Amino acid sequence: MKKVLRWIDQRFPLTSFIKHELTEYPTPRNLSYWWNFGSLAGIVLMIQIVSGIFLAMHYKADATLAFDSVEHIMRNVNYGWLIRYLHSTGATAFFVVIYIHMLRTLYYGSYRSPREIMWWTGQGLLVLLMATAFMGYLLPWGQMSYWGAQVITSLFGAMPFFGDELVTWLRGDFIVGDATLTRFFALHYLLPFIIVAAVFIHLVALHSVKSSNPSGINLADKDNIPFHPYFTVKDLFGLCIFLVIFSYFVFYKPNLFIMAENYVPANPMQTPAHIVPEWYFLPFYAILRSVPDLLGGVIAMGLSVMIFAAMPFLDRSKIPGGSRYRPFHRFMFYAFVIDIMVLAYVGAAAPEGFVIPLGQIATFFYFASFAILPFASKIEEKWLIKRGLPAEVEAMMQSEEAQKADRRQRKQDRRKTKRKDQ
């Protein structure tokens, strides 16, 4: 064994890689279970890719056969029902995990320096995930698949000058049809592998800046522990708990997240009474509908997804510990979560009566909570410092300063020795 390893190491940095990225990779020891969701997202991605490949072996991307082929998988393929329900429930699980992962970052301020690039690659991953999910949803070729795709592709028609041409180009036809289905299938198969590549970039950034942690500062060396075995076992435990919950939905409630309407084959001649997107798009869909003008709505919806990228610029507070020591920021965080739930409700409800003004207020609050952040975070920081920070926060800030000073000192020493050498 040792011989083999030595043989490999002379040709490929296997041992040093494992050392650097696993057995000696420093991880803050105080990570809570909220830090499990990054690795969980990776596992769900794998579940989706593997189940998806098996589905593709039996699925037919043809408008006349797609619906039947899904039923064929459900009824005749060995354990086809399991593969299909893993994939459909996996889509929901993916968004649950990713949204929790994002909310953790927002709560603890993990997007702050030096983790901006992590946050932005994550933002890119979110967009890729949304595109993949949207295209995958067309494939069962049910009523909601069809009309969802019809509505969302038609949004590109709001583009000035060449809107209609753009819509036709996207669909490959004047309405969603066979041409749309085949291209969505091709892209739905391609995008997950681009996501895998993007995940690697996300991880390269992570292994360069290391994990954030609940304290919000970079811990001293003594408070970091190797990733393996401490966090491999913790991630495995978290994964098992996740799989228990996931399996419950796969085996006992698999249709909870599939709309009844989608068990009716797509019918271009008959529009469903309410076209409702999947739950994970509801808040954004509500924002789209809350803006009276179509172009404005499309821009607002795009902005509502992309605005997270601005967080490192918007949050100007230097108080560590995420929201724990920032009462106003914490309040805003919970208010924002409630606002998203209100938007989800608005997105699912028929746009009539009180739902319309409710959606408009919630949309306003959504953007306002980002808009006031630069001022609110600075005012809050000043107020907190004036009032006197808790001793532990002071200690944390001092220790971070001390670490920085220490690093600067070492750098200078190195430069001096270099000069001497010369």
Added chain:
Amino acid sequence: MKKTFGAFFVGLLLLVSHISLAGSSVQPLAKIEIFQDEETLKRGVMVYYNSCRLCHSMKYIRYQDLVEIGFSTAEIKKLRGRLTEKRLTSINSAVILTQIYGLVPPDLSLMAKARSQGPQYIYTLLTSYYEKSANIYDNKLFPGIRMPDIFSHSLALNPQEKTKTENKILDVTAFLVWASDPKAQERKSLGKYVIAYLVGLSIMFYFVMKRVWGRLE
């Protein structure tokens, strides 16, 4: 603090699932429970075969599939008679049905999943016929429905007859629920073992984790 954080996500999940479950309809759906024992399902097949099959196909169900709900090969042979189709298809052809009703009646294979609260919806629909005006019948759940009151539920003269019809409707509903998801039983019984295994694995990893982390300091 962590607890409130967690409670939020549970709340979020509950809210979302509540929204996705909520369906609005004119007529409140009957609160019925579906029993899927062999006898009920077999009776349900016969109700479909003698009434619904006039107009409705069930294209995802083959005669051979009926073995799964307890029919013997001989019984299936008797049921099929001289029919050559492999699948359950309507007696009247699509052309004739279009001439009568103006459309092809929907396939019933997935009906129990294709409506929200499918079983309750089917049962309520079939028991909601009423005499609108002299000899003109309509449905409270689906006003303007083109399907006639095939089980004559609205014409029942006495309570016994009504109960008898309702039992028949319950039977066929049970069969439609089975047909919409024939692997449900297999799924649920396999699920028990999968979840038990994963719970066991979680407990094991919990203790491994405690032990590994116990080495610190």
